[in-house]
Amino acid sequence: MVDFITGVIQIANLVLAVVAGLIAASMFAVSKSESLRPWKALAVALIFFALEEIFGGLRSFAIYSNAWITHVIPSVVLAFLIWGLVAQLNLATGVKK
Numbered sequence: 001m002v003d004f005i006t007g008v009i010q011i012a013n014l015v016l017a018v019v020a021g022l023i024a025a026s027m028f029a030v031s032k033s034e035s036l037r038p039w040k041a042l043a044v045a046l047i048f049f050a051l052e053e054i055f056g057g058l059r060s061f062a063i064y065s066n067a068w069i070t071h072v073i074p075s076v077v078l079a080f081l082i083w084g085l086v087a088q089l090n091l092a093t094g095v096k097k
Contacts, residue, residue, distance in 0.1 A: 010057050017053030020046055038091060041084030048077045 024046035027039060052073045058064040089095075 007061075010060050013053055014057040017050040017057070020053075021050030024050065035091065038084045038087035041080045041087060045077045045080035045084065048073055048080065052077065 024043040027046070028043040030036070052069070055064065055066075055069045055073070059069060
């Protein structure tokens with residue numbers, strides 16, 4: 001019974017990751033103006049997060065497993081989050097490139 005519940009939760013996690021990726025793609029398309037430019041980095045981070053969740057689900061079902069899933073992708077997500085945060089701080093304080 002526990003394996004069934006775990007499988008259902010992981011499948012729901014995969015579906016929600018795909019939805020998050022689609023929302024991030026739509027955010028990326030909408031953020032054309034200067035004030036929304038930092039959101040592009042956050043949208044890319046959300047896309048990589050969705051990929052991380054999909055690969056994590058594949059790993060938990062023993063379909064695909066690789067070391068970069070738990071190391072490289074979260075580092076890329078963190079880098080894009082930091083980039084978006086710094087870009088938003090620069091925009092809020094009025095610092096130009």
